[in-house]
Amino acid sequence: MDEAVGLPDFCRRLPKVELHAHLSGSVSETTIQKLQVKKGVGHEGLQGDTAIGKGETRHLQEPFRIFKIIQDLSDTEESIFMMTEDVISEFAADGVRYLELRSTPRHMPHTGMTPQSYVESILSAIQKCKDREDVVVRLLLAIDRRQSVETAMTTVRLAQEYMLRSPGVVVGIDLSGNPAVGDGRDFIPVLKEAQNCGLKLALHIAEISQQAVAPETSALLSLPPDRVGHGTFIHHNQDLAAVVADRKMPFEICLTSNVKAQTVASYGEHHFQHWYSRKQPCVLCTDDKGVFCTTLSEEYRLAAETFGLTRPALWDLSYSSIDHTFVGEDLKQQLRDRWNTEKEKLFLQTR
Ligand code: 6MZ
Numbered sequence: 001m002d003e004a005v006g007l008p009d010f011c012r013r014l015p016k017v018e019l020h021a022h023l024s025g026s027v028s029e030t031t032i033q034k035l036q037v038k039k040g041v042g043h044e045g046l047q048g049d050t051a052i053g054k055g056e057t058r059h060l061q062e063p064f065r066i067f068k069i070i071q072d073l074s075d076t077e078e079s080i081f082m083m084t085e086d087v088i089s090e091f092a093a094d095g096v097r098y099l100e101l102r103s104t105p106r107h108m109p110h111t112g113m114t115p116q117s118y119v120e121s122i123l124s125a126i127q128k129c130k131d132r133e134d135v136v137v138r139l140l141l142a143i144d145r146r147q148s149v150e151t152a153m154t155t156v157r158l159a160q161e162y163m164l165r166s167p168g169v170v171v172g173i174d175l176s177g178n179p180a181v182g183d184g185r186d187f188i189p190v191l192k193e194a195q196n197c198g199l200k201l202a203l204h205i206a207e208i209s210q211q212a213v214a215p216e217t218s219a220l221l222s223l224p225p226d227r228v229g230h231g232t233f234i235h236h237n238q239d240l241a242a243v244v245a246d247r248k249m250p251f252e253i254c255l256t257s258n259v260k261a262q263t264v265a266s267y268g269e270h271h272f273q274h275w276y277s278r279k280q281p282c283v284l285c286t287d288d289k290g291v292f293c294t295t296l297s298e299e300y301r302l303a304a305e306t307f308g309l310t311r312p313a314l315w316d317l318s319y320s321s322i323d324h325t326f327v328g329e330d331l332k333q334q335l336r337d338r339w340n341t342e343k344e345k346l347f348l349q350t351r
Contacts (some may be wrong), residue, residue, distance in 0.1 A: 005349070010311055011300040013349070015097045015342045017321035017335075018285055018296050020202070020229055020252035022142070022176065023080075023087060023103035023122070024070045025063065025288025031086040032290070035073040038082075051293050052260045060208065060261040064178050066291050075108040077121040084125035092133040094295045097342075098325055098335055101126075102140040102174040102202070104147075105155055115154065119162055119170075126169055136335070138171045138326060140202060143187060145177035152190045160197045171326035172200035175220070176229065179207040184216035191223055200326040202252065204229040208263060212236040218243070227252055227283075227324060232263050235274050250281035250324040255302050256294040257287035267306040276307070283321040315343065 005013075027035075032050055036042065050066050052058050074083055084101070091099050103122060105115035119141065126137045141159040143152040155173070162170040173194045175187060184203075191201055203225040206217050212233035221228075221243050227250045228234070235241045244251075253272045258264040264271070276282050284299045286292070300314055309317070322335045 007304060007311075008297065008301050010346075011297040011304070011314065012095050013346055014095060014297070014300060014314060014318055015339050016095050016296050016300070016318050017098045017283065017325060018091055018096045019100045019227065019283050019321065019324065020254060020285035020287055021087070021091070021099065021101055022067075022288050023084060023101055024067050024074065025291045026087045026090075026101075026286070027070055027074075027083050027290040028086065028090055029290070031083055032070065032073065034082065034086075035070075035079055038076075038079060039073055041073065051291055053293055057260050057262050060180075060263055061178070063257075063261055063288060063291050067288075070290075071106065075106075075113060076111045077113055077117050080113070080118055080121040081125045084122045085129060088125065088129045088133055088135065088137055090289075091296070092129075092135040094297050096135055096296055097338060098136045098138075098322070100138045100140060100171070100202075100326065102142045102176070104142040104144045104176075105158060115158055119158055123162065123166055123169060136327075136331070137169070139166075139169055140172040140174045140200075140326070141170065142174040142176050143190070145175065145179070145182040145184065145187075147177075149186055149190060152187050153193070156190055156194045156197075156199070159194065159199055163197075163199060168327075170199075172202055172226070174229070175201075175203040177204075179204065179211060183214075185219045188219055188223070191220075195223065200227075201225040202227040202229055202326075205231050206233040206237075206240070207231075209233050209236070212240070221249075224249065226250075226326065230254060230258065230263075232258060232271055235271055245278065245280060248281060250283055251275055252285045253282050254285050254287035255299055255306075256292045260292050267302060270306070272303065273307055281320065281324060282317070283324055284317060 105118045141155050143155050159170050205220050205228050207230040211217050229252045231251050286296050319339050
């Protein structure tokens with residue numbers, strides 16, 4: 001391929017799949033400003049920054065402080081609708097053609113927002129974007145590790161209900177939240193229930209070093225999940241690494257998030273290298289594009305520059321990500337056809 005088109009431009013034009021994007025963490029600065037106006041809060045009213053800028057790193061606790069600020073700003077159905085619309089448009093503008101968003105349903109008694117109306121606001125925004133934006137969007141409902149098992153079960157029931165009603169837009173369950181809090185084993189029965197009703201599982205596993213030896217890690221892996229979120233410390237434990245390798249479990253890889261939140265020391269030391277070189281399925285994702293000031297194109301560019309991936313290798317990485325989406329074979333095939341059409345165009349434009 002002609003090198004005349006610069007790498008950032010190539011990465012932007014590349015059709016991409018985003019599989020690990022938390023709604024609140026994906027909200028851009030512009031949307032935060034709109035939320036502030038809606039709520040009548042000035043910037044001075046925010047407790048600290050709402051993003052971790054270029055070249056900065058902060059302890060993993062910091063993004064969790066920021067999520068809380070964004071969640072406090074978005075406590076009505078209207079704000080959830082607006083942020084979902086904005087996030088979808090931004091991903092589409094970055095060349096994302098298939099997007100799986102995930103979000104934790106919230107109950108806000110002071111505004112009347114319920115977990116149901118929260119999910120419905122996201123689904124309405126997805127529906128509104130359907131004809132306008134050039135991206136297919138699906139939704140995972142998230143369980144926060146801080147929550148009670150009862151709340152987690154309510155989330156699974158909601159996901160089950162909307163999987164049938166949406167129809168097909170709600171596709172799975174995510175287990176996330178501060179990894180230093182709680183024990184993931186508490187949620188095993190709830191996650192099994194989700195599997196039994198046909199929901200897919202994308203679970204944050206071994207995001208911090210303590211979890212490489214924690215009993216919850218092998219318990220969660222034995223479910224088994226359909227995809228592993230981060231999995232940063234799995235390869236530090238041979239037994240866990242063998243389970244993941246044998247089952248060819250796909251990794252959701254979030255380079256910038258892990259480096260900026262200091263769970264990985266540098267891009268060059270990221271576990272992507274370990275797994276990619278062993279042909280383990282890997283999908284590049286953003287995690288929280290707003291909080292970590294990134295885009296999916298930027299993650300592809302960083303992977304190329306850090307690990308020496310050629311443009312055809314980037315293409316293959318994006319194309320193979322379709323295999324790991326939580327949709328049926330028909331839609332997967334449509335996406336592959338779409339990718340193949342775009343490939344021709346991309347190659348022609350850059351010849
Ligand atoms: C674990 C994370 C996360 O649900 O309000 N979340 N959980 N590790 C991460 N790595 C940095 N990034 C985001 O989006 C925000 C929520 O997503 C989860 C946390 O539970 C956070 O509260 P929603 O849309």
